[in-house]
Amino acid sequence: MSSISTDNKVVPTTVKPKGSQTERRIIDLLAGGTAGLFEALCCHPLDTIKVRMQLYKKSNHPGQRAPGLVKTGVEIFKNEGFLALYKGLGAVVLGIVPKMAIRFSSFEFYKSMMSDKKTGKVSGIATFTSGVLAGVTEACAVVNPMEVVKIRLQAQSNAIKHGNAKDITKPKYRNAIQAGYLIVKEEGFKALYRGVALTAGRQAINQGANFTTYTYLKNKLQKSQNKDTLPTYQTAVIGFISGAIGPFCNNPLDTIKTRLQKEVGSLNESNFSRGIKIGRALFKESGVKAFYKGIIPRVARVASGQCIVFPVYEFFKGRMYDMAGLERPKRLK
Numbered sequence: 001m002s003s004i005s006t007d008n009k010v011v012p013t014t015v016k017p018k019g020s021q022t023e024r025r026i027i028d029l030l031a032g033g034t035a036g037l038f039e040a041l042c043c044h045p046l047d048t049i050k051v052r053m054q055l056y057k058k059s060n061h062p063g064q065r066a067p068g069l070v071k072t073g074v075e076i077f078k079n080e081g082f083l084a085l086y087k088g089l090g091a092v093v094l095g096i097v098p099k100m101a102i103r104f105s106s107f108e109f110y111k112s113m114m115s116d117k118k119t120g121k122v123s124g125i126a127t128f129t130s131g132v133l134a135g136v137t138e139a140c141a142v143v144n145p146m147e148v149v150k151i152r153l154q155a156q157s158n159a160i161k162h163g164n165a166k167d168i169t170k171p172k173y174r175n176a177i178q179a180g181y182l183i184v185k186e187e188g189f190k191a192l193y194r195g196v197a198l199t200a201g202r203q204a205i206n207q208g209a210n211f212t213t214y215t216y217l218k219n220k221l222q223k224s225q226n227k228d229t230l231p232t233y234q235t236a237v238i239g240f241i242s243g244a245i246g247p248f249c250n251n252p253l254d255t256i257k258t259r260l261q262k263e264v265g266s267l268n269e270s271n272f273s274r275g276i277k278i279g280r281a282l283f284k285e286s287g288v289k290a291f292y293k294g295i296i297p298r299v300a301r302v303a304s305g306q307c308i309v310f311p312v313y314e315f316f317k318g319r320m321y322d323m324a325g326l327e328r329p330k331r332l333k
Contacts, residue, residue, distance in 0.1 A: 018327050021112075027324070028105040031317035036100025038312045039305040040092045045085035046301035047092075049073045051154040053294035054258045058285055069296045088150035090176035095146030099138050104313060107134035107211055128212040135207030139200040145192035147199060148261045149179045155262050187264070195271055198257035205253075206246035206302070213242035214310060228330050229318065235311045243306025247299045252291035254298065255282065 049072045056066050067075065076084050110133045114126035122130075156171045173179035183191050217238040221230055247254070259278050260271065282290040321328045 017325070023324065023326065025105050025109070027317055027320045028108050029101040031313050031320060032104030033097035033101040034316050035104075035309040035313040036096035037093065039100075039308045040089065040096045042308055043301050043305045044089050044092060045073070046297045046304070047150075048076065048085050048087055048154050050294040050297040050301060051088075051151055051258060052076065053297065054255050055155055055262060056293065066293070069300075072297075087156065088153035088176070091146050091149040091153060091179070094176055095142050095150075099142040099146065100309065100313075102138045102141055103134050103207065106137045107131060107207070110134060122215075124212060124216065127215050128208045131211035132204040132208040134211070135203035135205070136200045138207075139203040140196065143203060144194075144196045144199040145180070147257075148183065148192050148194055149173075149176050151258055151261045152179055152183065152264075194263075195257045195260040195275070197271060198253050198260065198275060202250045202253045202257060205250040209245040209249065210242045210306065213245055214238055214306075217241065228328065230314075232311045232315065235314050236307045239310035240303045240307035242310075244299055244303035247295065247302050251295050251298060252279075255291050255293055 049069060052072050053067070053069070056072075058064075058066065073085070107130050110130035111122050111127065114130060115122045153173050153176065156173060173182065180192070218230065218235070221234055221238070222228065256275050256278050259282075260275055263274075279291075318328055
């Protein structure tokens with residue numbers, strides 16, 4: 001409690017505490033997890049389309065042109081129904097809350113470790129490094145097992161149309177929990193970490209570019225408008241921009257990773273060796289453009305996802321600070 005003087009009268013004012021490191025970490029975890037849940041519910045169909053496009057092989061469809069974003073989505077809808085666009089959602093929902101919680105809390109943790117101890121400022125390189133480390137952390141802790149289960153579910157085409165009838169094939173994997181159990185039972189626990197180096201590389205590039213771009217644009221807008229809190233539409237726009245950058249840089253890794261994680265059975269070679277073989281096969285199949293299969297739905301998925309994630313994260317983070325009676329984080333001058 002402090003006071004100010006007004007017309008020779010002392011008026012008490014309440015100064016909100018800044019909160020402990022533990023309190024701020026808990027808020028980052030909760031706000032990040034909530035943002036991830038909103039993203040999954042809105043954007044999952046684009047991810048399913050992206051996976052199907054990446055798994056499409058010209059050798060299995062001679063003389064046919066690879067279907068694009070719209071055609072792939074329409075075919076899934078016509079042949080398998082609307083809910084097929086949400087295949088693997090259970091795995092995502094089970095993983096995305098801890099994933100986003102770990103992403104934001106670890107980013108803030110690494111950033112605080114690299115900030116100037118006197119001014120609190122963080123350099124662009126430190127922000128990028130914090131994003132890279134946050135990406136690696138989330139990949140190893142949550143993302144890779146979630147992706148293996150999700151891709152196995154998404155890769156299943158359990159309703160194939162023949163004329164006016166449908167030949168329904170009972171899917172091997174029915175839901176995220178059953179799929180995870182079956183994968184571990186048949187292939188061992190290490191199968192959940194198939195392609196983990198590729199996933200870590202993808203997430204590192206994604207989050208390094210994502211957080212660096214978002215932080216830079218956010219600081220610019222805050223300074224130009226002299227505001228600590230930006231309007232929701234502005235955080236949505238800069239979230240979309242920051243989210244679109246990563247996929248263009250790391251789609252080759254993502255395409256190889258998807259094919260590697262889709263493979264069933266125990267591997268007699270390392271993930272690296274198998275990844276090299278898949279990369280060579282992709283190049284032989286369609287050249288460099290084979291590595292950018294699914295790039296349009298992936299950019300749309302990731303960019304639109306960040307367009308949702310950052311505003312939701314900022315909104316709930318601010319509300320949680322208010323509910324806890326803590327001072328909201330201030331922009332650095």
